[in-house]
Amino acid sequence: MTSPSRSTLLLAGFACQLSGIVFSTLIPLFVVNVLNKTPTEFANGTFAWRYFGITVGVAIFGPLGSIIGAGRTLRLSLFVTLLVELAMGFTDYQGLRICVAVGSASTSLAMVQVNALIQTLGRKNPQFQAKVNAEYRFLAAFGAVVFPAFTTNVIIRLVPSGYWIAFFLAGSICAVGCLGLETAFDDLVKTTSAASDKANESSTQPKSTSSALSLQAWTKPYTAILTSPRALSTLFHVLLISLPSHVVGTFISSRFKDVGASQEFQGASMSLAAAVAIPAIFGARVLLRTMSPQAVYALLGGCNGVVITLVGLVTDPYLLASLNMVSFMMSKAGPIAHSVWSSQSVEPILLPAMFAVEKVMGCFFRFLISRLLGFMAERMVLGDIFVVFGLVGVAVAVMEAFWLQAAAPSTSKLKGE
Numbered sequence: 437m438t439s440p441s442r443s444t445l446l447l448a449g450f451a452c453q454l455s456g457i458v459f460s461t462l463i464p465l466f467v468v469n470v471l472n473k474t475p476t477e478f479a480n481g482t483f484a485w486r487y488f489g490i491t492v493g494v495a496i497f498g499p500l501g502s503i504i505g506a507g508r509t510l511r512l513s514l515f516v517t518l519l520v521e522l523a524m525g526f527t528d529y530q531g532l533r534i535c536v537a538v539g540s541a542s543t544s545l546a547m548v549q550v551n552a553l554i555q556t557l558g559r560k561n562p563q564f565q566a567k568v569n570a571e572y573r574f575l576a577a578f579g580a581v582v583f584p585a586f587t588t589n590v591i592i593r594l595v596p597s598g599y600w601i602a603f604f605l606a607g608s609i610c611a612v613g614c615l616g617l618e619t620a621f622d623d624l625v626k627t628t629s630a631a632s633d634k635a636n637e638s639s640t641q642p643k644s645t646s647s648a649l650s651l652q653a654w655t656k657p658y659t660a661i662l663t664s665p666r667a668l669s670t671l672f673h674v675l676l677i678s679l680p681s682h683v684v685g686t687f688i689s690s691r692f693k694d695v696g697a698s699q700e701f702q703g704a705s706m707s708l709a710a711a712v713a714i715p716a717i718f719g720a721r722v723l724l725r726t727m728s729p730q731a732v733y734a735l736l737g738g739c740n741g742v743v744i745t746l747v748g749l750v751t752d753p754y755l756l757a758s759l760n761m762v763s764f765m766m767s768k769a770g771p772i773a774h775s776v777w778s779s780q781s782v783e784p785i786l787l788p789a790m791f792a793v794e795k796v797m798g799c800f801f802r803f804l805i806s807r808l809l810g811f812m813a814e815r816m817v818l819g820d821i822f823v824v825f826g827l828v829g830v831a832v833a834v835m836e837a838f839w840l841q842a843a844a845p846s847t848s849k850l851k852g853e
Contacts, residue, residue: 440557440618440620440621441618442554442557442568442571444616444617444618444621445550445553445554445557445617445618445621446568446571446572446575447612447613447616447617448510448514448546448550448613448614448616448617449547449550449554449572449575449576449613450575450576450579450609450613451514451546451606451609451610451612451613451614452513452514452517452543452546452547452550452610452613453547453575453576453579453580454579454583454606454609454610455517455521455539455543455546455606455607455610456543456544456547456576457579457580457583457584457606458521458539458602458603458606459486459536459539459540459543460685461580461583461584461706462583462584462587462599462602462603463482463486463532463536464478464482464483464688464689465584465587465588465599465689465699465702465703466599467482468689468690468693469689469693469699469702470597470599471529474813475687475690475810475813475818476810476813476814478686478690479686479687479806479807479809479810479813480806480807480810481533482532482533482536483685483686483806484803484806484807484810485533485536485537485803486536486537486540487540487799487800487802487803487806488537488799488803489536489537489538489540489541490537490540490541490544490795490796490799491796491799491800491803492541493537493538493540493541493542493544493545494541494544494545494548494792494795494796494799495792495796497509497541497545498545498548498657498658498788498789498792498793498795498796499654499655499656499657499658499788499789499792500512500545500788501548501549501552501787501788501789501792502657502785502786502787502788502789503654503657505621505622506549506552506553506556506621506622506787506788507549507553507617507618507619507620507621507622508622509545509546509549509788510546510549510550510553510617510621511614511617513542513543513545513546513549514542514546514610514611514613514614515610515611515614516538516539516542517539517542517543517546517607517610518607518608518610518611518614519607520535520538520539520542520607521535521539521603521604521606521607521610522603522604522607523535524536524539524600524603525600525601525603525604526600544795544799545792545795547791547795548788548791548792548795549788550572551775551787551791552784552787552788552790552791553621554568554569554572554775555569555775555776555778555779555784555787556784556787565776565779566721566724566772566776567721569721569772569775569776570717570718570720570721570772573717573768573769573771573772574714574717574718576768577710577711577713577714577717577768578710578714579710580706580707580709580710580713580764580768581707581708581710581711581714582707583602583606583707584703584706584707584710585703585704585706585707585708586602587599587602587703588699588700588702588703588704589700589703589704592699592700657785657786657788657789658789658792658793660782660786660789661782661786661789661790661793662793664781664782666781666782667781667782667786667790667793669781670777670778670781671793671794671797673730673733673734673836673839674733674774674777674778674794674798675794675797675798675801676832676836677733677734677737677770677832677833677836678737678770678774678798679798679801679802679805680737680740680741680744680825680826680828680829680832681737681740681741681744681763681766681767681825681829682802682805682806682809682825683744683805683809683821683822683825683826684744684747684760684763684767684822686805686806686809687809687813687818687821687822688747688760689702690818691747691748691756691818691819691822692705692753692756692757694818694819695750695751695752695753695756696753697753697756697757701753701757705757705760705761706760706764708757708761709757709760709761709763709764709765710764710768712761712764712765713761713764713765713767713768713769714768716765716766716768716769717768717769717772719769720732720736720769720770720772720773721772723735723773724772724773724776728777728840729773729774729776729777729780730773730777730836730840731840732770732773733770733773733774733777734833734836734837734840735833736766736769736770736773737766737770737829737832737833737836738829738830738832738833738834738836738837739766739833740763740766740767740770740829741826741827741828741829741830741831741832741833742826742829742830743759743762743763743766743826744763744822744825744826744829745822745823745826745827745829745830746759746826747759747760747763747819747822747826748818748819748820748821748822748823748824748826749819749822749823778790778791778794809821812824
């Protein structure tokens with residue numbers, strides 16, 4: 437079978453990332469600055485339920501990528517995201533909350549498939565795998581550079597209530613990505629798995645439509661992940677390192693407003709942060725040549741913890757914007773190491789399920805943390821919440837350093853595979 441071109445996959449991935457920006461960046465700007473919701477209302481009423489939607493949606497539909505193929509699941513997810521983003525332009529706040537939950541779930545499911553396909557495409561060549569990962573993250577960063585600033589400084593200036601235009605634009609690009617994805621990606625994971633030395637593990641792929649709809653076939657990929665000590669270890673450490681940074685995604689818009697930054701300043705600074713993050717994406721690729729993905733991810737998590745602590749201490753909008761740039765760099769470089777790390781833990785056929793399990797577990801804990809952050813925001817100064825979570829991030833990185841040192845023999849073996 438001829439290897440499919442990565443360009444159509446990257447286009448679909450770019451569509452996923454733009455929709456991700458809608459739900460993670462534009463929705464907070466819209467809810468906080470236009471609807472004037474408080475940090476507590478946003479954390480409890482919108483952001484927490486976004487993660488609840490992702491948890492439920494990906495938990496139910498996560499195995500699809502390992503059952504009917506990651507390419508088919510990607511197309512379906514993009515189509516659902518398109519419908520949701522169109523609906524967001526016509527709904528009230530309660531409807532918006534539902535759309536955010538459903539759209540975040542479909543976008544996350546699409547990202548799971550893109551990630552699985554990228555790791556499978558470069559599985560036999562680690563340097564090519566890192567290259568495609570870097571290209572994908574570059575496109576994500578490019579979207580994060582352009583989209584928030586274009587929305588707040590062009591669309592909103594021309595149409596003050598024009599966030600719906602940005603939602604429609606992201607939906608249109610989902611349509612392009614859905615239609616443009618090569619059909620050769622439909623069975624890429626299955627074909628790669630069959631060609632591997634452990635092809636017998638591809639028995640998790642049902643042989644017919646009827647068996648694909650059975651409960652056993654639906655749960656078998658999850659069972660394989662949750663009974664693999666190597667996969668569980670990876671999931672535990674990845675989630676532990678990433679969770680403290682959730683405070684930035686939840687409260688950075690409120691923190692900007694807290695120090696007196698305008699909506700336009702927020703959009704411009706977030707776009708600039710994304711631009712500065714682009715070199716960090718390729719820097720992570722360089723680090724992976726000399727360090728294990730575990731070590732790179734832990735290092736970036738610890739550095740981000742220090743930055744988050746400082747975000748809670750500064751009161752100047754420009755200093756806050758600068759620190760947010762550094763934090764954004766860490767958050768964009770980290771997933772490259774994380775994806776390579778996760779791809780080394782399971783066979784290709786299980787990659788969609790692996791990323792789905794990680795997404796479900798991560799979003800469930802983020803849902804709980806969002807509720808905790810809403811509770812804390814009623815009782816603490818916003819800056820102090822950043823300090824607490826930043827210090828937790830530093831402490832986790834220190835613990836990871838000790839764990840990595842204790843597991844040095846297995847770590848080197850993993851790196852050489």
